[in-house]
Amino acid sequence: METYFLKNEDILRFYALVARDYELYVPVKAETKLKVDCDYQFKLPTVDYRVESYPKVDKEKIVFSEYRSFEPIRSFFTRAKEKVADYFDPSADNGTERPLAICGVKNCDLFSLKIQDFVFLGGEEPDPIYKKRRETALIISSDCPSFKEVCFCLAFDIPPHVSEGFDINLSPLDDGYLLDFASEKAKKVAATLKDILVKAESRQLHLRNIRRDAVVKRLKEHLSHHQIPKKEALQEIVVSGLDSPVWKEQMQTCVECGGCVFMCDTCHCFLLSDEPIGTGNQRVRSWDGCLYKNFTRVAGGANPLKMRYMRLRNRYLKKFDFFITNIGFQACCGCGRCIDVCPGKIDIRYILRKLYEEKHLSAH
Amino acid sequence: MKKNIYQPIEAVIEDVRQETAAIKTFVFKPKSPFSFRTGQFIELTVPGFGEAPFTPSSDPAIAEKLEVTIMKAGKVTAVLHNMKKGDVVGIRGPYGKGYPLDKFKGKDILIVGGGVGLAPLRSFLYALFADIDKYNKIILRYGSRTSNDIVYKDIIPEWSKKKKVDIMTTVDMGDPAWKGNVGLVTTILNDLPLDLKKAVGVVCGPPIMMKFVTLKLLELGFKPQDIYLSMEKNMSCGLGKCGHCRLGKFYVCKDGPVFAYEDIKNMHDIWD
Incomplete structure (x- = not known):
């Protein structure tokens, strides 16, 4: 890995150069209502970030995002709704898309991409649309110098800075950024930036480590208030907690908006449907969510997940039983987007803690 | 060109046999030969309305024709039951493992x-x-x-x-x-x-x-x-991606639809 230093005043040139070859997305500050405040004196930021199209955004508004954006990274690789086939013309495809470059990607997002890759690249046959976007994309990740109240990546041993799965990574220093160029794609970009990059000094690398450690320490302290079970316990507590009262209790405030599944970084479910277009028809893939009533309904009306609590439980079984059995790790990266978005204040940290307590700390 | 996993191939309805008041057997002739192993299923497209999963009922040794016996039960099958000889449908698959x-x-x-x-x-x-x-x-x-x-x-x-x-x-x-x-x-x-x-x-x-x-x-x-x-589930993609047909650690579409009871008996909701 090659690490370089880039001065603050050159960051826009970096973006401009990347944007020559890629469809670039960059973080900007966003005012959202997604705020979960601390109930103790930790003074965590509540600002949000969204990732916007570089050519369309006012360049002065581009910022370094201190934590993950509110949209999940998967939205770049499978769109909420998009055409996936025309029938019956096999020559038709989705046309040519410019390769994506996504800035503001965080380590939680990179963890989630492993799940998306397993689903859309693995199995019997890869999804051709996902595969093309994924293979050509330039992932520009960055360290998290801060975190939101809802962030809990570290509870599952996912640190708030990257170690793999990115092309270029940005670590903020006071006067600029350290840039890691990890992939061949990234090295090509580095070659075009020669005049504004200087080799990183060991003092700068050392400073980065100090900063990373400081965020980890602060996040640990924050998470100690939530007592989230360790990742090694997740499968056991969810499987043994089938009859837990927590499912019904938490679903009392669910309004079935689907926010948790659509904001989720690791959720991947979709529905294929057909629509007439012109004289023919097209097949459309839309994100779907297992908290919706008809998610498992079969023709004739039978539905194994009739009740809301069954659907919540099913979601946890998918994330913490199905995925751990099939790929060895949970389908939750601790990004906290589901907590942020939920109007019913349903909190995954609370549910997991309850399940753990019922399994291990109950009187019996 | 890469294969599009979501795209059906064209098939023409060659015959429709009324089995009961609510069940018909459709004979499809796919535009290109379509073979399957017994127990595997297909996704059948009713143009403009959508897909539904069915297991063919015909002899798997015959690749040029495919018979599917279908009960009128939902949106897609209701439209299908009104279709006649010569009408066009789409077929994707076959999916799953079939009978061992x-x-x-x-x-x-x-x-x-x-x-x-x-x-x-x-x-x-x-x-x-x-x-x-x-x-x-x-x-x-x-x-x-x-x-x-x-x-x-x-x-x-x-x-x-x-x-x-x-x-x-x-x-x-x-x-x-x-x-x-x-x-x-x-x-x-x-x-x-x-x-x-x-x-x-x-x-x-x-x-x-x-x-x-x-x-x-x-x-x-x-x-x-x-x-x-x-096992009956609402398979949509057929490839273990869309998430609808999960059964414990399996997807019915790619690991089934036929399962040995031994492999699913400890799951809590298999009969629901």
Whole structure:
């Protein structure tokens, strides 16, 4: 890995150069209502970030995002709704898309991409649309110098800075950024930036480590208030907690908006449907969510997940039983987007803690 | 060019046979040869309306035509039931693993069907008939609600004439014209002419029927690994990606739709 230093005043040139070859997305500050405040004196930021199209955004508004954006990274690789086939013309495809470059990607997002890759690249046959976007994309990740109240990546041993799965990574220093160029794609970009990059000094690398450690320490302290079970316990507590009262209790405030599944970084479910277009028809893939009533309904009306609590439980079984059995790790990266978005204040940290307590700390 | 996994191939309806008031068998001729293994399923497109999963009921040895027996049950099947000879549909697949024929060699094969659940079993029977010397005995027990709900009325008598084949049917509710057994399919599972030491059970029907047939077979002494069930879920993509048909650690579409009871018996909601 090659690490370089880039001065603050050159960051826009970096973006401009990347944007020559890629469809670039960059973080900007966003005012959202997604705020979960601390109930103790930790003074965590509540600002949000969204990732916007570089050519369309006012360049002065581009910022370094201190934590993950509110949209999940998967939205770049499978769109909420998009055409996936025309029938019956096999020559038709989705046309040519410019390769994506996504800035503001965080380590939680990179963890989630492993799940998306397993689903859309693995199995019997890869999804051709996902595969093309994924293979050509330039992932520009960055360290998290801060975190939101809802962030809990570290509870599952996912640190708030990257170690793999990115092309270029940005670590903020006071006067600029350290840039890691990890992939061949990234090295090509580095070659075009020669005049504004200087080799990183060991003092700068050392400073980065100090900063990373400081965020980890602060996040640990924050998470100690939530007592989230360790990742090694997740499968056991969810499987043994089938009859837990927590499912019904938490679903009392669910309004079935689907926010948790659509904001989720690791959720991947979709529905294929057909629509007439012109004289023919097209097949459309839309994100779907297992908290919706008809998610498992079969023709004739039978539905194994009739009740809301069954659907919540099913979601946890998918994330913490199905995925751990099939790929060895949970389908939750601790990004906290589901907590942020939920109007019913349903909190995954609370549910997991309850399940753990019922399994291990109950009187019996 | 890369294959588009979501794209159906074109097929023309060559014939439609009315089986019962709510069930029809469609004969499709795909534009290009389409082969499947018995027990695998397809996604059938009704243009402009969408897809639904079905297991073909025809002989898997025939690649140029495909028969699917379909009950009118939902949105897609309602439109399909109004379609006629010459109309165009789409086909994707085949998906899933199908019946593990290798494991059935030398066995006494008990096949228990309920209602339209006989459809996939018909294709399974053809696959067995094609290699009949490999199997010891084929016993079919079929139940439907009334005598008007029996599918393949003209074909079942022909199967009965085949060597090594023993068939019995029953209806839940009798009528004056019905001379056969009256009672649920579990009532014709006693005194089966088979050797339990080398018997396997293959069951397909509504979930409630599969549940009680499974319990009956266990009571008779069948081992959980020798009972094969067709699990019903709302498969959409067919490739283990869309997430709809999860059954415990499996996806019905890619790991099934046929499962040994042994592999799913500890899951909490398999009969729902």
